[in-house]
Amino acid sequence: MQVVADIHIHSRFARGTSKDMNFPNLEKFAALKGVNIVGTGDFTHPEWLKEIKSELTDDGNGLFSHKNGKTRFVLTTEVSNIYQQDNATRKVHNIIIAPSVEVVEQINERLSKYGKLASDGRPILGIPCTQLVEEIMSVSPDNVVIPAHIWTPWFSVFGSKSGFDSIKDCYQDQLKHIRAIETGLSSDPAMNWRLSQLDKFSIISNSDCHSYWPWRFGREANVLELQQLDYKSLLSSLLSRDPKKFLYTIEVEPAYGKYHFDGHRDCNYVLDPAQSKKQNSICGVCRKKLTIGVAHRVEELADRPEGYVPKNAVPFKTLLPLSELVAAVVNQQLGTKKVWDQTMKLIAAFGSELNVLLEAPEIKLSELTNPALVSAIMKNREGKIRVKPGYDGVYGVPLLDEKIEIRKNPQTGLGQF
Numbered sequence: 001m002q003v004v005a006d007i008h009i010h011s012r013f014a015r016g017t018s019k020d021m022n023f024p025n026l027e028k029f030a031a032l033k034g035v036n037i038v039g040t041g042d043f044t045h046p047e048w049l050k051e052i053k054s055e056l057t058d059d060g061n062g063l064f065s066h067k068n069g070k071t072r073f074v075l076t077t078e079v080s081n082i083y084q085q086d087n088a089t090r091k092v093h094n095i096i097i098a099p100s101v102e103v104v105e106q107i108n109e110r111l112s113k114y115g116k117l118a119s120d121g122r123p124i125l126g127i128p129c130t131q132l133v134e135e136i137m138s139v140s141p142d143n144v145v146i147p148a149h150i151w152t153p154w155f156s157v158f159g160s161k162s163g164f165d166s167i168k169d170c171y172q173d174q175l176k177h178i179r180a181i182e183t184g185l186s187s188d189p190a191m192n193w194r195l196s197q198l199d200k201f202s203i204i205s206n207s208d209c210h211s212y213w214p215w216r217f218g219r220e221a222n223v224l225e226l227q228q229l230d231y232k233s234l235l236s237s238l239l240s241r242d243p244k245k246f247l248y249t250i251e252v253e254p255a256y257g258k259y260h261f262d263g264h265r266d267c268n269y270v271l272d273p274a275q276s277k278k279q280n281s282i283c284g285v286c287r288k289k290l291t292i293g294v295a296h297r298v299e300e301l302a303d304r305p306e307g308y309v310p311k312n313a314v315p316f317k318t319l320l321p322l323s324e325l326v327a328a329v330v331n332q333q334l335g336t337k338k339v340w341d342q343t344m345k346l347i348a349a350f351g352s353e354l355n356v357l358l359e360a361p362e363i364k365l366s367e368l369t370n371p372a373l374v375s376a377i378m379k380n381r382e383g384k385i386r387v388k389p390g391y392d393g394v395y396g397v398p399l400l401d402e403k404i405e406i407r408k409n410p411q412t413g414l415g416q417f
């Protein structure tokens with residue numbers, strides 16, 4: 001069976017997260033988006049784990065159900081490893097996936113020695129990634145550790161501010177347990193294919209959302225062929241690197257991510273990697289060093305030219321969320337009633353947002369909505385919507401016309417996530 005899985009999300013117990021991130025909402029929005037398997041997120045948090053245990057039913061096969069029985073949940077969390085290595089501070093985020101509540105309780109007991117699990121849904125642990133992997137894998141060989149959004153500047157294995165140039169330097173003798181990496185919003189598989197050091201990993205994509213709003217939840221996801229709906233089959237496909245089992249990933253245009261180009265948010269200053277190199281990545285406003293974005297960092301570490309495609313690579317589809325298209329067409333902010341109503345009308349007609357984006361016939365769309373939106377949906381399906389690149393924490397902005405910037409000031413507040 002074909003499933004869509006978004007396994008990296010956060011509960012309301014994580015910092016900067018919508019207070020409505022609870023299981024009823026997650027289930028509701030998973031159905032609207034067309035996501036079948038959702039990570040619980042934050043299983044390291046005692047209060048959220050209580051809710052996992054009281055609100056979800058254990059299917060007995062490593063997956064969990066909520067009330068309507070359609071959405072499945074898998075136990076996941078993200079931790080922030082902050083430590084010193086080779087005279088530098090390292091900050092790396094890791095996703096952990098576990099097969100049962102019993103295993104999660106053992107993981108939490110061990111990790112509580114290294115940080116305050118109750119302080120944040122994504123706790124800070126004062127141990128190196130090597131020690132994290134060792135601890136997690138010694139609890140159960142069915143556990144999985146995945147380096148999260150590997151390119152973001154501040155908190156990732158390749159991050160320009162606190163990471164490494166080689167994944168081996170980070171995970172060392174524990175690299176044998178690492179089987180996948182997460183691209184993050186600002187990079188897509190094609191960018192990652194340019195590094196031969198990543199060839200042996202499955203390339204996965206998740207939303208990392210902090211709110212269930214339809215332009216966040218499931219904006220990146222994994223489309224998998226599963227033998228059965230259980231933990232073992234899920235992981236077998238997710239880690240397979242086999243396009244027969246891992247059909248494709250859904251990716252936003254990397255420029256949409258908030259760390260694509262180099263820049264300074266406060267100085268309202270942005271440069272592409274080539275321009276940035278020319279001026280030694282110095283800000284034209286405050287004269288300080290710019291926050292180096294993902295595109296620049298990939299260029300630094302790549303050992304292959306742009307456009308390189310490995311043999312048997314799992315393909316991907318570039319797709320912006322429907323709400324973004326509607327917002328651009330009606331020229332309003334994402335959270336407005338008009339954007340919401342038009343988005344929901346189409347979702348209601350075709351069953352889910354992914355159905356609208358990927359499958360809805362043009363002719364049927366035309367019966368329900370205006371030509372500008374139909375054209376945006378068709379263009380999006382071909383991955384042809386241009387995006388004004390994001391930088392230093394500012395999201396990119398979709399452009400429907402080459403010259404006109406449709407929407408200014410993408411988001412504020414929770415919009416940061």
Ligand SMILES: [Zn+2]
Pocket residue numbers: 078093148149155
């Ligand atoms: Zn993270």
Ligand SMILES: [Zn+2]
Pocket residue numbers: 264266267269283284285286287288
């Ligand atoms: Zn500046």
